[in-house]
Amino acid sequence: MYKLFFLLGVLFPSILMASTSEPKQNYMAIIMFILFVGVTLFITYWASKRTQTASGFYTAGGNITGLQNGLAISGDFMSAASFLGISGLVYLSGFDGLIYSIGFLIGWPIILLLIAEPLRNLGKYSFADVVSFRLEQKPIRILAACGSLSTVILYLIAQMVGAGKLIEILFGLPYYSAVTIVGTLMISYVTFGGMLATTWVQIIKAVLLLFGATIIAFLVLYQFQFNIDQFFSEAVNTHDKGESIMAPGGLISDPISAISLGLALMFGTAGLPHILMRFFTVSDAVEARKSVVYATGFIGYFYILTFIIGFGAIVLVSNNPEYLNNSGTLIGNNNMAAIHLSHAVGGDILLGFISAVAFATILAVVSGLTLAGASAISHDLYANVFLKGLSDEKKEMKISKIATISLGILAIFLGIIFEKQNVAFMVGLAFAIAATTNFPILLLSIYWKNLTTKGAVIGGSTGLILVILLVILGPVVWVDIFNNDEAIFYYKYPALFSMTVTFFGIWFFSIMDKSKSSIAEKKLFKGQYFRSQTGIGIEKSSNH
Amino acid sequence: MQTDSYTETYKRLIRTRTKILFPLILITVISYFSFIWVIAFNPKFFGTLIVGTKISIGILLGFFLILLIFLITFTYVYLVNKKIEPLIKQIQKNV
DSSP: OHHHHHHHHHHHHHHHHHHTSOTTOOHHHHHHHHHHHHHHHHHHHHHHTTOOSHHHHHHGGGOBOHHHHHHHHHHHHSOHHHHHHHHHHHHHHTTHHHHHHHHHHHHHHHIIIIIIHHHHHHOSSSHHHHHTSSSOHHHHHHHHHHHHHHHHHHHHHHHHHHHHHHHHHHHOOOHHHHHHHHHHHHHHHHHHHHHHHHHHHHHHHHHHHHHHHHHHHHHHHHTTTTOHHHHHHHHHHHSTTGGGGGSOOSSOOSHHHHHHHHHHHHHHGGGOHHHHGGGGSBSSHHHHHHHHHHHHHHHHHHHHHHHHHHHHHHHHTTTOGGGBOTTSSBSSOGGGHHHHHHHHHHHHHHHHHHHHHHHHHHHHHHHHHHHHHHHIIIIIIIIIIISTTOOOHHHHHHHHHHHHHHHHHHHHHHHHHTTTSOOHHHHHHHHHHIIIIIHHHHHHHHHOTTOOHHHHHHHHHHHHHHHHHHHHHSIIIIITTTOOSSOSSOOSOOHHHHHHHHHHHHHHHHHTOOOHHHHHHHHTHHHHHHHHHHOTTOOOGGGO | OHHHHHHHHHHHHHHHHHHHHHHHHHHHHHHHHHHHHHHHHOHHHHHOBOTTSSOBHHHHHHHHHHHHHHHHHHHHHHHIIIIIHHHHHHHHHHO
16 A cells, blocks of 8 residues: 555656646647656556565566567667757757667667577576576676666666756756656655556557657658658758758768667667566567567657657758757757657647656666666575575565665766766667677677686677776777777777687687686587477476 | 477477567668668768669668668568467467
8 A cells, every 4th residue: 555655646746747747848749748758657556466585576477468568669669869969969960860870770670680580598587597597606706797787877878968958958857856856756656566567568668659750750751742852852952061951960070980880779779678678578488589570669769759750850940940040050959850840840748748758768678677787686686696596586676675775876976077078979888888788798608618707708808898997998988988088999899809819818718718617618508408498397487 | 209290390380480589580681781881981872873863762762771671570470370389389389
């Protein structure tokens, strides 16, 4: 019962905050927002009764279907950052937005072909389960948790800062209250509703966002009688850069950067802990496969929509004084292109709907991230490192809730600290870390017989440290944020270098490892591989 | 005897999976990196407009690539369900 009171206690202040905000409010947005928060908190309350066990909390009991998981996964990818960010990038420079979209999409075949099924067959709650399947628990779990937590926290900061700014513009709420509302709601979803609530919040939001983006794109194309050629010509005629918006711009300037960015995007997805965690929510490898096809379909469709939306904004927003500052730039910033466009084609109602959906998107994505972070702390660090796997489930659950609340508070705190910073690089860094540390140890633990604990730990941690260093010394942080004249490390994207070091390190220290334990680890490979391919030996997750 | 029958099936499973995986991974990696490669080395080529329209080759290929990525995942799941899943079922029965 106290949960219900708590959840209502979260609901009312949020409503109050939303409706007493500044004059520029949009009633449709506020009504939609309240509806969404109400429904999701109700789901959380419903889910709280079903997430009493660790399996319920981490994996929704393993009963999510392929379609549901596909929607939830695509929801994780259709973040406010990718919806508003990519359409904003298309609005600003046309073709370049497509480079990002395709980069985010190309990770999916990799996950499906190499990771999804073995992951489901070998792991229980986190990808560290898979890596430590035959390796030494303690060092591997610590490494995987470091990789997970740094990815999650960077991602969280980027989302929180984006959220605060977005809500500031959309609802006229002060930045601090916006960040606090997001943080509080996210803590409530995850603490009480676990993976079940987090998944359903994500599914609802994915459906709403796909629906909203479809409406905008439809209304845009409708104005051109669905004549794509005329639509693009109009955009070329309107945009300052003219025909060059149809060609690659300055996003990638040299081949090293091209490959490096490509690698980070291609393999980073397969190392994102909040994505990997979703594969434990389905019952078996069959459903895991299915969910990737659905997810790829939804995400691909969504990126085509954002492309149309970005071009639509060029045609319908960029020359409409209603949406421009005195200086001729978009009110808010370029990331507001989709929001303004929704108003241009659908009036206040669509604007309200899209604003509320953007807000819902943020909530859903940060919840998934927080849950992944919390499981790294409670399942990997606490239960398997600190207590060496001897903890009882109740205790682990308690720790995971404490971890959720702490991560939530940390996210609010960091969101406030980084308010004025440029956080765009953080998602890129998160991908680079995922591609450099999480992905190689996961991939090699599944497929490479000779991997040893020593190799994984030395290679993985060297890569992790290197990738962070290279980003700090690179142009994005060293020059743009620390205001130095010249970067110590020339390239913007470090993945090519850091991934090479990781793979080499893991290979070298594994083959040099002649210890007794390493021989035992190699012997365990055959059985592990058999299980990863056939699923024989996995627990039926619904037996709790 | 039973052990033999399922190790045979298991070997076939691994062979079949490799046969399905290898070309699909190759297509994924090659198509994506050639796309990125052109962007880095010959961006002007992608800016070439398709005759009679204002749509550039790059945008068209980009859309095709999105479609291709989806088709890769679809093909994989189709093939695995058809060719590998029965083998897995067979092994599960025999273990």
